[in-house]
Amino acid sequence: MDFMYGWFMDPLTSGEYPKSMRLLVGARLPKFTAEQARLLKGSYDFIGLNYYTSLYATDAPQLRNAKPSYVTDSLVNPAFERDGKPIGIKVASDWLYVYPRGIEDLLLYTKEKYNNPLIYITENGINEYDDPTLSVEESLMDIFRIDYHYRHLFYLRCAIRNCVNVRGYYIWSLFDNFEWSSGYTARFGMTFVDYKNDLKRYEKLSALWFKDFLKEETRLYAE
Template identity: 40%
Template sequence: MQYEGETNKHGRGPAIWDTFTVEHTERINDRSNGNVAVDFYHRYKEEVQRMKEMGMDAFRFSISWSRVLPHGRLSAGVNEEGIKFYNDLIDDLLKNGLQPYVTLFHWDTPQALEDKYGGFLSPNIVNDFRDFVDLCFQNFGDRVKKWITLNEPWMFSVQGYDMGTMAPGRISVVVNDPHRSLNTGATEVYTVSHHLLLAHAAAVKLYKEKYQSCQGGQIGITLVSHWFEPYSNSEADQNATKRSLDFMLGWFMDPLTNGDYPQFTAEESKMLKGSYDFIGINYYTTYYAQNIDANYYTTYDVNNNASSLKEALNDPIREKSYKDHLKNVLRSINFLIYSNNYIIKLPNPSNWDSISIYCSEHGVDVKGFFAWSLMDNFEWGSGYAVRFGLYYVDYKNDLKRYPKQSVKWFKQFLRRDSHIWFGMLKGQEMPECLRQDLKSKLLASAKWDFTAER
């Protein structure tokens, strides 16, 4: 959805984001959609060459469920054109020395399953997801050695079924907004999360029992969490900080590591516990947590009984505290995948260097990182209004790409240069479209993945 484009062509069926961007254009900042995105479907070979030239050795991408199964279900037919697209992409990556890291679900439930039984609101989704990933393992697993079942299930549940800011746009309480008046109660966000965990466990079980021994790959999940600091020194805010972390990270981490979660059967709990070869943590920034009193109505936020205030801008990244917390929670895991997605105003070279130094000083075994993202792209509810790419995309000029300062930095970093100069590419005139964005304080970001195994 964010990259590929060609959403209604080449046999792809609609997904919930296609419907959401049509029926709820007011919830997208610039009222855009992903119909074209950055046209990765047709330009992927160019992008592979850009990554190769930068010195990267891996690429993480998602498989669109409805591109390979247009109607969501295996029994309803396979789109061979979709299978061919991903086969061609994987082959081109490997030919150019890039290892594919494949995410199986990135919030794009096939619309057919949403219409048939409510998508992830129904336990029926577990079997259909198992069939979908089985198809992927069969067709791509001989070359794909790193699988990620779900990307940030917390975001999909809370934003899609509580706040309504992401597809399918369901909201847990009536709000004073004519476009956001659906009252689903406070249960859907938990129901969806429950089914996401079961779908993950089913996929891992299938892979380990049927494919892992012959294909030799690994499978895991990517979670998301902020770090939280108490807004004050009060005991109430201290407790709110712990609750905030539990409601964001612990909600999904505890079932995976301990099998501990309400309403799981003994068999489900056993299937969930330890259902990973690696765990990814997408870590963005630090927020202040403040206690709030319970209200007469129930929502996810009220259940949490804590409010996340603005970012702790003077101390936005707390890797050491976060790492120590994860060590305490996950004693049996030697290393994790961490991801930092942070936004800086250009130019600010000191921030980049300090991240690397900080991680090294605190013993984090940095095995690699992924940049989010290679290109500017469709950023969900933000549309094209924010730019996270290493390459600037000129949406008004045939999606022409221009390298940002971060491309130069990454090239030198990947060559292990002793000194990284964070300047513009020498000898290259800055295009006017990029110059204007920089004048308006263009934002850049990087998502850092520190990879390791159990």
């Protein structure tokens, strides 16, 4: 966590990098001056968290002899599987395994370690690969996306009930978009964009569900 999350959070809250990073990275890790530390500490209005998935982590002492790099410095092996069992269902992207409980774990961790800062979930979403064999009507039936957000909202509510200071939740994404190295082949949107027909837009089933969810008091039940 220190190498993926504390790397950003610790300077903002304490004015220095995590102790584990300072010990393991040593002289290769830049040091803040006293003035830089003063300016950094508390220099945020809110914390924006992007959550998609979670990883297992196992001790990797053998990496002490590896070439120093960001990948090896933490002496940890990250993995999506443990004992041959994946942490969740894998979707289109290789890095996205569905693990809704992780959003609650991350929020509770943030509350305890960083004195419960104001938080907005700035990204949370799931994708499918573009399938040119499907009709537009078929492409709108994204029940899996409704399930994904329903479960994440359930655990988000659990965190809020445990006094985590979360004030907003933003879905990734409103529209299908150009997605990094995947380009237009990965669709994260709740709105289907027809790339072959003048970029016409159609609400997917998840968009209709989310509109109803926001209008009404929707009950969220455990898995």
